[in-house]
Amino acid sequence: MSIGLIETDMTLDSSDLRPDRAPVFTPGDEVSASTSGPRRFFSILFVEPKLDSGAASVPVPDYFHDLNLDQIVAGATAGMQEYDLDRIFHERLGTSDAIDYRHEVMRDLEDERILGCVNKFASTMRRVRRRLEQSTKLYFNLQKQRWFLHAAETYCTAVCDLGDGLSSLDPRSRGLRALREYVTGYARSESFTTLHNEIKRIESELGAIRYSLRIKDAGFKLRKYAGERDYGAEVADTFRKFQQGEVKSYLASFADAPDMNHIEAQALEFVALLHPEEFSRLARFVAEHRDFADPILTSFDREVHFYIGYLNYIAPLKKAGLxxxxxxxxxxxxxxxxxxxxxxxxxxxxxxxxxxxxxxxxxxxxxxxxxxxxxxxxxxxxxxxxxxxxxxxxxxxxxxxxxxxxxxxxxxxxxxxxxxxxxxxxxxxxxxxxxxxxxxxxxxxxxxxxxxxxxxxxxxxxxxxxxxxxxxxxxxxxxxxxxxxxxxxxxxxxxxxxxxxxxxxxxxxxxxxxxxxxxxxxxxGKSYAISIAEKYRLTYQQIKDRLSDEGLPSI
Amino acid sequence: MKAYLLYRDRSFDLAGGHPPGEAALVQDLELTTLFAAMAQSDRWVGEVVPRVVLESTADVDTIRYRQEILKDCVRHAEVVRGVYALAVRTIDAERKIYGAVFHYPSSTLHRSIQVMEMLIVALKELRETAEEQVSAFQSDGFRTLFGMLVEELGDSYLETIQYHLKELRFARGVLISARLGEGSKGADYVLRKENPRPARWSARVIETARRAFGGGPPTYSFQLAPRDESGARALGELRDRGINLAANALAQSADHVLSFFAMLRTELAFYVGCLNLLDRTDALGVPYCWPQPFASVERRHAARGLYDVCLALTMGRAVVGNELAARGKTLVIVTGANQGGKSTFLRSVGLAQVMMQCGMFVPAESFETNACERIFTHYKREEDSTMKSGKFDEELSRLSAIVDCLVPNSIVLFNESFASTNEREGSEIARQVVSALTERQIKILFVTHQYDFAQSMHALGDPAYSFLRAERRPDGTRSFKVVEGEPLPTSFGQDLYARIFTEEQANPRVAGAAVS
The missing domain is CATH 3.40.50.300 (P-loop containing nucleotide triphosphate hydrolases)
Known part of the structure; x- marks a missing residue:
């Protein structure tokens, strides 16, 4: 039994989101530089592109453990393992300008609204990755394609929200201002808007599909839904007069794993046969947009968690008055x-x-x-x-x-x-x-x-x-x-x-x-030994007192 | 559908909370004797009766509502017992219908259809009884219940149910609609009913022709390969998703109908218990009456021939009845000879109060009283070796717990309270307690042999206080009657002493019989 209409090879892996996989969008290409040349955006962490591409991980400084800095980093990066932030915390900056660059960004992110905007972007990008992973892991091609579409759609949402969010805010830092220029330019670019419109069209077409299954004995028949009435509601309605108070639910819950069994896959294939145009559009989309994510933005997504992690870590302390x-x-x-x-x-x-x-x-x-x-x-x-x-x-x-x-x-x-x-x-x-x-x-x-x-x-x-x-x-x-x-x-x-x-x-x-x-x-030069002894009630008088109580040991 | 035989507007909550002081009340009034007589050998009646009796309502309308229903029960005992038996039988029958351990919608549906078919038969029988009896019964409760059954469960409705039960067996397969959810997995599975075929002959011909020539909507078919077990499971799950809501609706409906029968069984069990008790008292030839309840803010208490039904049941014969005329009284103090019937009298008062407040008849020739918000007993307890604190401590701590739960217009029955200390101290405490409680609208009956206490209360001359005395005949013997009379400075201890030491060996049972 062959499943799937389209023989596209769907070997994707989540590293497709890595910076080195795709051409970089350059704002100057499509947006006229209106201000006096906003500096080009490279990184939210560094003023200038770094020469060494950071391939080798930065070693943990020797003093980290003694000074409990390892605990601080563990706390600040808790739950953020996917961003590989440790080395950012390990690597010292060489100039006060480099430090200022981060201070500016950090100050911006102390603004709830700016932080909220960035956090929203980050959580949406996390969903993009989960969905791409889904697309990679699943077996049936029609499913892989749909998850890929979901991922791309989520990515577009992330980009638009970030652009809209930053445009309505007023970040002061060099880093976030440059990012704002970059992302708004990117979101207006023809390549992005084309991508986004195509996704919306395919999603709405697929979302509108309704079909009916008749399951009988050891098989089923599938056809387009023809407005048949809701029989479950009719049954519930008939028995409504017996209702009194709450009774236990007999609703079964079904494990909704993202994957399909071969019966579901067969049904999906039939649905695809009923709707050939919609599904071939989906296949074409997947083939043409393998690398939809912009590497600068995915890199920003990772790096900004250095700030978010640290601010999250110190937030409860600030709240406690520190x-x-x-x-x-x-x-x-x-x-x-x-x-x-x-x-x-x-x-x-x-x-x-x-x-x-x-x-x-x-x-x-x-x-x-x-x-x-x-x-x-x-x-x-x-x-x-x-x-x-x-x-x-x-x-x-x-x-x-x-x-x-x-x-x-x-x-x-x-x-x-x-x-x-x-x-x-x-x-x-x-x-x-x-x-x-x-x-x-x-x-x-x-x-x-x-x-x-x-x-x-x-x-x-x-x-x-x-x-x-x-x-x-x-x-x-x-x-x-x-x-x-x-x-x-x-x-x-x-x-x-x-x-x-x-x-x-x-x-x-x-x-x-x-x-x-x-x-x-x-x-x-005063001896502090006696004060420590008092604490443990071991001075001359204390020991005498403790032993005087008719020989009973006291605590 | 509700039975509403205990409350006009709500069902009885068998799992409802236990009123404070319940255990002491059961012990002090010997209610287990009453409960056993009401239950006879019916386990379910035995379970329900204590809950209803002890839940005790102070609402006069509810008391009258139940009295009317109980009067119907007395008039039509066989019909009522028959309906109760039907409810019991129906619930037992449901338990015997096999259910799968794992609740897949298909197994839930399968069992629910069987249960519902059984229930439909029972409902039909119930409705037929209602149709026959609706005009013979007079109480609001039964007339409403029977009327509802006749109205709601008409033949056409029962036929509709039977039609659906047949449809839900899905002889022609299960039709389900769906859309493509996340990742193109099927979502929003809804059970559907095939559209009716065109009614007109000509339209049907066109439709058939269209299909025959491939012009109809395309349909794709799939058949499982033989031995494709995982496929069969997957197909089963798909089917289950489709029938999930319908299976739930049917199973819940079956539960609702069952809970109607369960409620009918519970509420009727109380009345069946009353009928059982009446059979016993009738056999003993002792009287009963329908008590007249008054609002809890009033102070009424009057009885003729009031007797301790538990004592009568235990002894298997009629016992001495008493008069009580305590209209407008907030405090009744009973004094008098030891073993003179004081405790029995107090218990008969308490029993009558409790029985009236659950809607029962009362063991008396006539009885009226104000309903009380809460009913408490504070009895002298036997020495308990497990008690850590002293006896007096224990008494006071129990009283403190009672005071925690008192609301205005409650009643407290004291029996020889504060006797575990000397009379002077005991009397002083009793005075303070009784004065404080009566001023806080608590009605009190106090049996005591503490003369100092009783006499000092009498000396106040308050018309709201009433004083009774266990009667002693001029020859020194007891009549076990309690009559009006001021406290006397002795409790006739010598009499008792003399009698026990002279008569005990000759006739020990007489001495023991009336002992509380």
Whole structure:
């Protein structure tokens, strides 16, 4: 039994939507440049077309895991795997203009209306892909053709909606303004309007078809529907007087998978025989419009999710009252600052649990380069260090950063060294490993680097630790790079005019309560051990009290 | 189609909520004895009667509506029992019709046709009974039901149904229309009926000729290859899609008709239960009367020959009846000798109230009372070893739960409440409770041997208070009658003591017989 009227080979795959498959529509071809030459649209992420076509994926920066940036990216790209966004989050930009380009787009997308317009385009394009996949996967040719038509129709809707949407809005960014020029020109182009009209015509012809089946014994007969009356309604009507109250439904639900069994396919083939003109038009359409999607627009669809993902990720935090800002970028001097900064990954978790996030400030002026963070444990020191690193990376990819205001340095490379707990079994090996890794970092660092060190040399004797840490800080001092160093060694805090001391703090009246605030203050050398002991009710008096209650253990 | 034999305008909800205090009411008034007498051996009556009795309506019109229906039932007991039996039989018959485990429309349709054919026979029988009896019955309820059956289920309608049941067997195949949905799959399958062929002879000839010469609309045919099982399944599914709505409509209609029979069975079960009880009381030769209900805002309570029907049923003979004349009274306090019939009297009052408020006759020579919004009992409980709190705690906590549920114009029957503490404290609490409740429009009957409480209430001289006393004959024996009388400072404990210790061995049953 042969199925299908048209012997067109329908091997499609969804990669047909990839940029390199089709000729690029050029706005200048059909739209007269009315303004003083709107810049041509390449990409919503980059000012200029990139030279390397991004074929090789950008490696994950080494510091990603230490700084919990991997959690941030996972959160920002959740449910968006199909767009392959990770590498955009990995790849730092080299100029402040490139960062500005993204800031502009991001600011536009903070406008609900513009974001809504783009989101609508994205969700419609997702449907285009699903439908093309359907067209590829299915077996029967008549079905493949129809799904292809559905995909093309959906694509036209996406384009028209995007053009109409952006035209009624006023984006300020270079990126979205250029896109608007591009898509409105494209939507008016003859090739697109022809495509769209052809689709509408075929859809309406096929949609108007009605047919009747008479199923009897082991077969069926099919013919055009001839206005026969609705017998189900007649039966329901006859029995209506018995109705009282709700009764259970006996309606069977049928699995409506998109594919067909051979009986349905046979019926469809008969329908096609009854309507030869309509179906041959469909076949012709499929053959002539294999690559209907514009590569620039499909590329935009992917890239814009970098912005959407990040904005979605920070939206609940903003709602919870946390602030984000577009950082100013320092390229020559190293005077950096941040007001109300926080660890984004931690804040996302805390906000989900309806807990409060503590914000911290920092600044470096003049010769200051190195922040030494000391103070009570569990007081937010590590979180502070992570925040410092996160702020710099997020700034380098053009994202708004946690904080009410910030000025951050455009670094060339960033390094982190966090204690690795799994190595604790072999203390000797661990110290050696620490030193080896720090050496590597210092070798690669330049005056434009950022270094984040967390609890270095914890595993050795105090004397060794002071010695080694002092040496390392002196080396970093010599490099003139930016550094945050978390340590229990408060000797490090006053090594030179380039070091700044910051302390994690406790509530003055209740030393057992930590504030998670890290403030700029000289290290005072006070022992915090007692406050931690109080928290666990293990001081002299507490232990006596607990054991005095007639020997009963207390909690 | 509705039966509407319990409410004028709605069906009885067998799954309706349980009124608060229901369990205590059943226990304290020994309603299980009443229910058992009403159920006899009919399981369904046994299930329905407690629900109807306990749902208790305070609406005077509903009470009268049911009284009229019950009077019809008494007059035409055989007819009513016959209709009930038909409803029971019909529902049982449906259960015996085999149904497939998986509900494909074709199997649903197949079974529904069988069920509906059975139901049509039952409906016809029901209608014929209605036609015969419609003029003999007098109550609004039965006249409406019978009238509706005669009107709705005429022969021509039943024939129309039978015609459709035949058509739905699809001897000539199933005709379905469709359009092309998403991906060109068939969609919007609608069951169709072949257009009638042209009526005129000449037109038919033309049509036949047109087809013969290929001028008609083209038709394509497909036949399954032998052993194409997946094809047969697919074709079956296509057919199922076509008949889905019709199968659903028929199955739901069968359910509706069945639910009519189920409702008829439920509502008649209550009246059959009443008839069963009447058979028992008639056999005992004890009287019944049709109580006169008054609105719940009124304060009426009057009876002659009021007796505890449960006690009569248990003992198998007539028992002592009492008078009550408490018109305008908000509080009735019953005092008097222990074992003097106080509790039995209280129970007979409660039973009569409950029976009246579900539309039943009442075990009395005459009875009138105001309907009460809710009926509660607060009885002294035997010591319970599982109780964690003390007995007095337990009593108060039960009372608190009752107060949570009280609405104005409810009634509370107290029996020896607050006796688990000393008389001074018990009396004080009783005074406070009773005063507060009566001021909040709660009607109270209070059986107590706490003289301090009863006497202090009597001393108030409020005309809305009534005081009764278990009668004690001058010779010290009890008549088990309760008569008007102010509280007396002793409960005749010595009498009891003396009697038990002198007569117990001689005739223990007499002592036990009237004990509550």
């Amino acid at each position: 602030r984000f800002c577009y950082p100013r970028i320092a390229t020559s001097d190293k005077e950096i600052d941040c007001a109300g900064g926080f660890d984004l990954a931690l804040a996302a978790k805390l906000t989900a649990q309806k807990a409060t996030t503590v914000c911290n400030d920092f600044y470096l002026r003049g010769p200051e380069r190195i922040i030494i963070v000391s103070g009570p444990n569990q007081g937010g020191k590590t979180t502070f260090a992570r925040m410092f690193g996160q702020l710099h990376h997020l700034a380098s990819i053009g994202c708004p950063v946690p904080g009410s205001s910030a000025r951050l340095f455009l670094f060339d490379s960033m390094f982190s060294h966090f204690e690795r707990e799994e190595d604790i079994r072999n203390l000797h090996g661990k110290l050696q490993d620490d030193l080896f890794r720090i050496h590597g970092i210092l070798e690669k660092s330049t005056a434009r680097s950022v270094i984040v060190l967390n609890e270095i040399f914890n595993s050795t004797t105090l004397k060794d630790a002071v010695f080694l840490a002092r040496k390392v800080i002196e080396r970093i001092d010599g490099l003139d790079c930016l550094c945050v160093c978390v340590t229990f060694l408060d000797e490090l805090a006053s090594l030179s005019e380039r070091t700044v001391s910051m302390l994690s703090t406790v509530v003055p009246d209740d030393p057992a309560t930590r504030t998670f605030r890290v403030v700029r203050r000289p290290a005072d």
